[in-house]
Amino acid sequence: MSPADRYYVTTAIAYANNKPGLHTLYEVIGADAIARWHRMKGDETYFLTGTDEYSVNIATTAEKLGKTPKEFVDEMVVLFRAAENALLISPDRFIRTTDPDHVAAVHEMIRRAYASGDLRHGTYEGWYCPNEGFKAPSDLIQDASGMHCPNHPHATLQWLTERNWFFRLSAYQERLERYYAENPNWVQPEYRKNEMLSFIRSGLEDFSVSREGAPWGIPFPIREDGSSSQLPDGSWDPAAGTVYVWFDALTNYVTGVGFPADPDRFERFWPADLHVIGKDINRLHTIMWPAMLMSAGLALPREVWVHGHLLLQGERMSKSLGNFLDPIDVVGSLGADGARYVTLREVAFDRDTDVSWDSFVRRYNADLANDFGNLVNRTVSMTNRYFEGVRQEPGPGGVLAAAWETAAAAYRQKFDCLLLHEALAALWEFVGAANKQVETEQPWTLAKAMKAGDAEAEARLRAVLGDLVEACRLVALAAAPFIPTAAPRALTQLGYEYPYGADGNGGPALLDELRWGAHAAEAGRVTIAEPLFPRLESEPTTPAAG
RNA sequence: GGCUGGGUAGCUCAGUGGCAGAGCAAGCGGCUCAUAAUCGCUAGGUCGUUGGUUCAAAUCCAACCCCAGCUACCA
Numbered sequence: 001m002s003p004a005d006r007y008y009v010t011t012a013i014a015y016a017n018n019k020p021g022l023h024t025l026y027e028v029i030g031a032d033a034i035a036r037w038h039r040m041k042g043d044e045t046y047f048l049t050g051t052d053e054y055s056v057n058i059a060t061t062a063e064k065l066g067k068t069p070k071e072f073v074d075e076m077v078v079l080f081r082a083a084e085n086a087l088l089i090s091p092d093r094f095i096r097t098t099d100p101d102h103v104a105a106v107h108e109m110i111r112r113a114y115a116s117g118d119l120r121h122g123t124y125e126g127w128y129c130p131n132e133g134f135k136a137p138s139d140l141i142q143d144a145s146g147m148h149c150p151n152h153p154h155a156t157l158q159w160l161t162e163r164n165w166f167f168r169l170s171a172y173q174e175r176l177e178r179y180y181a182e183n184p185n186w187v188q189p190e191y192r193k194n195e196m197l198s199f200i201r202s203g204l205e206d207f208s209v210s211r212e213g214a215p216w217g218i219p220f221p222i223r224e225d226g227s228s229s230q231l232p233d234g235s236w237d238p239a240a241g242t243v244y245v246w247f248d249a250l251t252n253y254v255t256g257v258g259f260p261a262d263p264d265r266f267e268r269f270w271p272a273d274l275h276v277i278g279k280d281i282n283r284l285h286t287i288m289w290p291a292m293l294m295s296a297g298l299a300l301p302r303e304v305w306v307h308g309h310l311l312l313q314g315e316r317m318s319k320s321l322g323n324f325l326d327p328i329d330v331v332g333s334l335g336a337d338g339a340r341y342v343t344l345r346e347v348a349f350d351r352d353t354d355v356s357w358d359s360f361v362r363r364y365n366a367d368l369a370n371d372f373g374n375l376v377n378r379t380v381s382m383t384n385r386y387f388e389g390v391r392q393e394p395g396p397g398g399v400l401a402a403a404w405e406t407a408a409a410a411y412r413q414k415f416d417c418l419l420l421h422e423a424l425a426a427l428w429e430f431v432g433a434a435n436k437q438v439e440t441e442q443p444w445t446l447a448k449a450m451k452a453g454d455a456e457a458e459a460r461l462r463a464v465l466g467d468l469v470e471a472c473r474l475v476a477l478a479a480a481p482f483i484p485t486a487a488p489r490a491l492t493q494l495g496y497e498y499p500y501g502a503d504g505n506g507g508p509a510l511l512d513e514l515r516w517g518a519h520a521a522e523a524g525r526v527t528i529a530e531p532l533f534p535r536l537e538s539e540p541t542t543p544a545a546g
Numbered sequence: 547g548g549c550u551g552g553g554u555a556g557c558u559c560a561g562u563g564g565c566a567g568a569g570c571a572a573g574c575g576g577c578u579c580a581u582a583a584u585c586g587c588u589a590g591g592u593c594g595u596u597g598g599u600u601c602a603a604a605u606c607c608a609a610c611c612c613c614a615g616c617u618a619c620c621a
Binding site: 014015016017052054055056057058124126129169191192194195196198199202204205207208209244245246249279280281282283284287288308346348351352353354356358359362363365366369370371373374375376377378379380381382385386425428432435436438439440442443444447529531532533534535 | 549550551557558559569570571576577578579580582583584585586615616617618620
């Protein structure tokens with residue numbers, strides 16, 4: 001693992017058909033923590049997230065509401081951005097597939113695929129469910145009255161035939177297998193890679209990359225004879241159709257870093273270091289997308305991380321089922337820091353996890369209010385009470401200094417392999433050690449002895465409180481990517497400057513700051529102790545499902 | 547149906563041949579710096595089922611039950 005001087009991380013762009021649920025923003029919160037971690041470490045970091053706005057369904061929904069598709073998605077994007085702001089998401093760009101520069105990028109990708117001989121014209125046909133689009137026969141139910149969609153049994157299925165452009169995915173089977181063999185860690189977790197590998201080995205078919213009769217999309221830039229479909233007035237011939245939404249959506253990752261208009265920036269940031277995606281779109285990202293990039297002569301992303309889903313009572317959270325948590329409600333109850341921490345601590349980043357309002361509140365109270373928040377509170381209070389607020393110096397070689405070495409190494413290791421929940425667990429083990437240290441040393445007993453003139457007790461008390469302040473400083477800084485506003489508040493209470501910007505940029509290299517005793521020599525005063533994370537008494541407002 | 551992973555304490559999970567573990571939740575006790583917090587102790591499990599291998603099985607093997615994922619064009 002070489003120390004990268006730049007880091008490019010993306011999330012999947014969210015389908016802008018409805019307001020976002022916590023399950024949609026889950027990966028964005030995770031990617032945001034990852035981006036902040038890299039910014040604080042000093043990497044030149046670029047974090048891209050955004051919305052996917054073209055599709056037949058969106059056009060249909062907009063029409064039902066009496067709006068143009070663009071009016072409709074503009075409204076949705078306001079909701080997405082509001083939710084991201086509430087969660088303190090810090091993208092360097094919020095990309096929309098309706099952004100003007102994205103059209104140029106998609107067109108360039110199409111032209112390159114064509115130039116590589118990977119586009120051919122053909123016919124696509126199959127059963128079409130008016131609610132879900134084309135369905136594979138294996139996903140349908142056949143009975144005496146014909147074929148039915150299992151999710152919409154009363155809808156009449158149509159057998160549709162379309163003239164489409166096809167991408168020669170079949171030509172990439174060997175190249176993909178080789179890439180997987182030469183880059184064994186490029187899809188993580190491992191079992192997600194294996195699923196894709198077995199899919200590749202089972203044989204790849206070409207997929208269509210254009211649509212007729214779907215006007216809400218990026219115009220297909222070439223005609224059947226290979227000539228440009230641009231008309232003299234600059235517009236595009238509707239008869240050429242539109243680009244299949246997934247070809248368009250995937251391309252956002254290169255648009256976001258300047259493809260093709262800004263070659264310097266693109267050169268700097270491509271290939272992406274990490275795509276964070278959900279398991280439902282794994283194949284698109286680890287089979288189709290790399291083939292598209294190979295065809296365009298572009299490098300492949302270094303890693304794709306496939307996270308699981310949030311479940312509510314065993315069922316996948318989804319907007320269509322109505323069983324989802326509204327991120328605005330969660331932030332309202334737990335605060336932005338609390339919502340971020342609890343989501344990333346409670347949900348395993350590598351698999352599905354059942355969550356509940358109860359589990360969120362329990363985690364908030366246990367980890368944030370009781371363990372860490374209270375540790376800072378008692379440390380600051382004791383420093384005020386026993387030393388009039390004068391911050392004491394941490395010593396080398398103490399119990400906590402040693403515990404920190406172990407915890408920090410485990411935290412970094414888990415973070416680097418993106419097991420974010422385990423990284424936090426490792427850090428909180430150290431919080432537990434610090435609380436235990438308070439009981440072991442009993443500062444209040446030492447304080448009485450100090451008052452009675454016991455110089456040895458005074459030295460001991462100074463050392464204990466110095467170590468505790470240092471423990472709080474280190475945890476706050478290490479956890480800052482997860483709790484970006486609580487971290488500076490904690491540092492302020494401890495009497496330290498917080499040297500990073502609101503998005504984690506600026507400031508010294510984090511790993512230097514995370515050395516035990518990095519600021520030992522600096523004099524300072526703690527401030528008044530104020531609870532960082534007020535305890536939630538009972539279940540507050542249970543956000544109504546739906 | 548095929549392939550893959552899983553079923554361990556009330557909950558979430560760790561544990562790949564040697565006395566069943568952690569965190570949270572529960573009960574009891576200690577302490578008083580602190581946000582009724584914290585620290586200690588206790589309780590709680592036929593390790594999915596049945597059979598097999600072995601001195602010894604949560605762990606290895608077989609069968610079965612249950613759950614999840616993958617098995618190509620909604621995004």
